[in-house]
Amino acid sequence: MELKKLIRQPANLFLNLLFPAVLTLVFILTLADPELGMSVNLVVPGLIVYAVIFLIMTVAQSFSTERQEGLLKRLNTTPMTSGEFMGSRIITHMLIAILQVIIVFALAFVLGFRPDSGVEGIFLALPITAMFSLSSVGLGLITATISKTPEVATGISFVFILPQMFFGTFIPITSTTEQIAAFMPSYYLLDALELVFRGDWINAGILIDLGVISVVSIAIVAIGVVLFEKYGKA
Amino acid sequence: MSSNIRSLLEKLDEKKLHEIAKLKKINIPRNWSRTLIVELLALNASTQDIRNIGRKPLEKRIESRDFSAIIIKDLVKQFEDVTAVDSLNLEINQGELFSLLGPNGAGKTTTINILSGILKPTKGTAIIAGFDVTKNLEEIKKVIGVCPQEAAVFKFLNARENIELFGNIHGIPKKSLEERTDTFLELLGLAEASKRKAKDYSGGMLRKLNLIIALIGDPKIAFLDEPTVGMDPRARRKTWEFIRSLKDQNKTIILTTHYIEEAEALSDRVGIIDYGKLIELGTPKDLMEKHEAQNLEEVFLKITGRRILEGM
Numbered sequence: 001m002e003l004k005k006l007i008r009q010p011a012n013l014f015l016n017l018l019f020p021a022v023l024t025l026v027f028i029l030t031l032a033d034p035e036l037g038m039s040v041n042l043v044v045p046g047l048i049v050y051a052v053i054f055l056i057m058t059v060a061q062s063f064s065t066e067r068q069e070g071l072l073k074r075l076n077t078t079p080m081t082s083g084e085f086m087g088s089r090i091i092t093h094m095l096i097a098i099l100q101v102i103i104v105f106a107l108a109f110v111l112g113f114r115p116d117s118g119v120e121g122i123f124l125a126l127p128i129t130a131m132f133s134l135s136s137v138g139l140g141l142i143t144a145t146i147s148k149t150p151e152v153a154t155g156i157s158f159v160f161i162l163p164q165m166f167f168g169t170f171i172p173i174t175s176t177t178e179q180i181a182a183f184m185p186s187y188y189l190l191d192a193l194e195l196v197f198r199g200d201w202i203n204a205g206i207l208i209d210l211g212v213i214s215v216v217s218i219a220i221v222a223i224g225v226v227l228f229e230k231y232g233k234a
Numbered sequence: 235m236s237s238n239i240r241s242l243l244e245k246l247d248e249k250k251l252h253e254i255a256k257l258k259k260i261n262i263p264r265n266w267s268r269t270l271i272v273e274l275l276a277l278n279a280s281t282q283d284i285r286n287i288g289r290k291p292l293e294k295r296i297e298s299r300d301f302s303a304i305i306i307k308d309l310v311k312q313f314e315d316v317t318a319v320d321s322l323n324l325e326i327n328q329g330e331l332f333s334l335l336g337p338n339g340a341g342k343t344t345t346i347n348i349l350s351g352i353l354k355p356t357k358g359t360a361i362i363a364g365f366d367v368t369k370n371l372e373e374i375k376k377v378i379g380v381c382p383q384e385a386a387v388f389k390f391l392n393a394r395e396n397i398e399l400f401g402n403i404h405g406i407p408k409k410s411l412e413e414r415t416d417t418f419l420e421l422l423g424l425a426e427a428s429k430r431k432a433k434d435y436s437g438g439m440l441r442k443l444n445l446i447i448a449l450i451g452d453p454k455i456a457f458l459d460e461p462t463v464g465m466d467p468r469a470r471r472k473t474w475e476f477i478r479s480l481k482d483q484n485k486t487i488i489l490t491t492h493y494i495e496e497a498e499a500l501s502d503r504v505g506i507i508d509y510g511k512l513i514e515l516g517t518p519k520d521l522m523e524k525h526e527a528q529n530l531e532e533v534f535l536k537i538t539g540r541r542i543l544e545g546m
Contacts, residue, residue, distance in 0.1 A: 001388070001399060008390040008431070070386035077350045077380040078403045078451070081372070234352075 002092040005062075015058055020051035020100045024107040032112070040112045044104065045193035048125070049169045049186045051100040052133050056160050059093055059140025060153035063228065068149060072233050086225050090137050097133030098126055117199035124196050128210055132189040134217035141224030145232035185220070188212045240276035248517070251275065268327045270302070303328045303455050303486035304349065308358035311344050311510070318344040320510035321358070326503075328454075329484040331477070333497035333504045337538050341510035342490040343383060346457045349488070350380045363454055376404075379453030381461050385440035386447075389433035393424055393443050396432060397450050404451030411450070418446040421476050423469070437464040445473065455486045462496060474500060498530040508538050 006012050024047050032040045066072050075085060105113070105122055115121045139160040147153035167173065167181035168190050181187040192209035200206075243251065251271045255262045260280060262271055304326040311319040319341045326332045334342045347353040349360050351371045359366055365373040387396050394415060401411040419425040422442040427435070432443060445461050458477070462470045470493075477500055480487055491497055497504055498518045506514040514521060514537055518530050527533045 001391070004395070005388075005390050069389070070382050070384045071388065073352055074380065074382055074386040074447075075403075076352055077375060077378065078400065079372070079375045079405070080403045 002089075002096070006096065012058070015054065016096055016100065017103060019054065020047075021103050021107055023047060023050060024104050025111075028108060028111045028113075040108060041115055041197060044108045044113050044115075045190050045197065046169050047104050047108070048101050048129055048193060049132075049189050050165065051104055052097050052129060052136055052189075053161050053164045053169070053186060055093060055097055055100075055133055055136035056140045056143060057154060057157040058096070059137050060143035060147060060157045061150045063089075063141065063144035063232070064147050064150045064153040067144070067233065076233060082229055086229075090134070090221065090225075093137045093140075094130050094133050097136070098130055101126060101129050115197035115199070117197050117201070121196045121199060124201075125193055128192050128196070128213065129189065131210070131217055132185060132213050135185045135213070135220045138217065138220030138222070138224035141221070141228045141232070145224075145227045185213055185216045188216075240272060243272045243275050249520075266325075268330070302326060302361075303330070303363060304488070305361040306345075306349075306358075307360065309345070309348065309355055309360055310357035311341075311348060311353060312356040318510050319348065319355075322507070322510065322512055324505060324512060324515070326486060326488060328486055329481065330502045331481050331487045331489065331500055333489045333491060333501040334507060335491070335494065335497055335504055335534060336507040340507045340538075342507060343459055344510075345507070346380075346459050346488065346490060350378055350457050351375060377454045379448040379451055379456045381445050381448035381456070381458045383459045383463070385437075385444040387432045387440060387443050390431060392431050393419065393428045393435075393446075396443060397446055400447045401450045406451065414450060414452070415446075418450065421472075421479070422446060423472060438466060438469045441465055442469070442473065445476070449480065453485065456480065456488070458487060458489045460491055461489070462491065462493065470496070494531040494534050495529070504530065506534060506537055513537060 006016055027047055028040055028043055032038055032043050063072075105125075117124070140157065143153050143157045143160065147156050163180075164184050164186040167177050167184055168187050171177075173181050173187070178187075188209040192206050192213065195201075195203050195206045195209070243254075246254070248268050248271070251268065252262065252264070254275060255271065258275070260274075262274065302325040304324070306322050306324040309319050309322040310317065322341075322345065334345065336342050344353065348355050348367060349362060351367060351374055355368065359368050361367075362374045363377045365371075365377075367374060388399065391399065397415045397418070398411060401415065406414065416425070419428050422445070424439060424442055424446070427439060432440065435443065441461065441464055445458065448458065449456060461477070462473050465473060474496065477487065477489070489497065489500065501518060503515065503517050504521060505512055514533070516524065521533045522528070522530060525533045525536050527536065
């Protein structure tokens with residue numbers, strides 16, 4: 001169903017699939033310049049994080065639209081349990097995140113992305129990013145809970161998107177901003193992806209990053225689900 | 235023997251059943267459900283039996299036999315300082331088409347929302363097909379179908395996809411689901427438009443789709459909250475026929491509507507609520523006789539007229 005929603009709604013299609021593609025093209029073509037020490041390989045981890053944090057907005061819009069249209073109430077009167085509903089939605093959005101990442105990889109590859117890790121690095125990046133996408137789904141659910149309409153949800157989602165965007169993803173981290181960035185899950189994904197693409201797989205940093213991403217993402221999605229179930233459905 | 239008598243009794247209306255009870259010199263309370271009266275007459279119950287049943291707590295009655303599709307017991311719903319449903323007591327029989335009428339804000343939709351598990355009651359309870367709304371919601375959701383006031387459909391899906399999505403949620407086998415979908419689309423005149431996305435539907439078409447989705451799971455009990463709002467008279471008549479056909483399948487239907495003539499045409503019994511309280515209950519005919527009215531709308535205006543005057 002979500003796939004049909006993705007394909008049949010132009011705004012969704014743009015936000016979920018075309019937007020990451022456009023971003024990849026724009027950022028690699030404008031930022032990647034080996035002469036200035038900025039290779040395509042350096043830009044790609046940030047692009048992946050950037051694509052996945054926008055899932056916050058997609059999730060928030062999706063849930064708040066369904067609530068506004070009375071669909072959540074209606075689904076609540078069917079034999080489908082809350083666990084089945086939430087579980088299927090979370091998995092679907094994780095799959096969308098993976099699809100976004102594949103698009104970024106494919107386009108980046110065409111534009112010269114050649115990680116030191118080889119293809120194995122790309123395959124390892126997918127599950128780490130999928131785990132991170134859980135935090136975006138969780139933040140999307142929290143946004144949908146506190147927003148009355150899809151329009152408000154779009155605005156509020158930027159409260160969660162912008163800090164992650166500016167602390168490391170969009171603007172490189174400095175020693176000062178690093179202390180703030182360390183509170184955001186995107187910081188650990190960025191670090192993990194950089195290590196993975198470098199082929200530095202025996203680095204304990206990857207495991208630490210993956211551990212932090214997993215714990216934080218599961219905690220955020222759990223908070224999101226509980227808050228949405230309690231206050232967001234009606 | 236008693237099953238033959240039962241089948242004969244089942245054909246009689248409530249008034250006739252009470253007349254038979256009177257002839258048999260047994261007193262059956264007026265507010266008891268028709269199914270229960272049939273059962274008692276078929277079993278040749280005595281006045282003492284009836285007294286005993288009356289003394290039994292509600293839970294025991296439900297345990298012993300499922301006489302009513304819905305039993306609402308002292309139901310209260312409070313929203314901060316507003317009492318939307320105020321100590322509501324009501325029994326709705328299996329196979330009955332019951333209309334809940336009342337002015338805007340009388341508590342009709344709140345009552346339906348409680349019965350369908352969307353809202354939790356502040357006090358009291360309701361038993362739906364033998365299950366308590368405060369305890370067994372999961373069981374209740376398997377036997378009910380809800381047609382909400384707003385057309386809650388997935389706009390990016392076509393009618394068939396919407397219906398099949400909800401049919402799958404209800405676990406209807408594929409073949410049976412296809413057959414039911416075809417039948418319902420045909421009956422409500424949506425067959426030709428079934429492959430058009432719901433976002434391109436008119437208001438009336440969305441209402442029809444809304445109704446089909448509520449019934450695709452083959453529910454025992456259907457809650458229809460203003461199902462014909464926004465339909466043109468022809469579409470409304472067609473929907474009435476469809477609703478009548480559900481009654482023929484022995485489904486219990488709880489209907490709320492602002493079209494009083496709709497309630498009069500379709501209902502076995504009508505309950506009028508105001509300020510969350512049940513203020514009148516009976517068959518349309520009985521109510522018209524009682525209030526010396528030409529039609530149910532007159533009855534409604536007589537009973538709830540003060541609300542209209544207050545609003546002026």
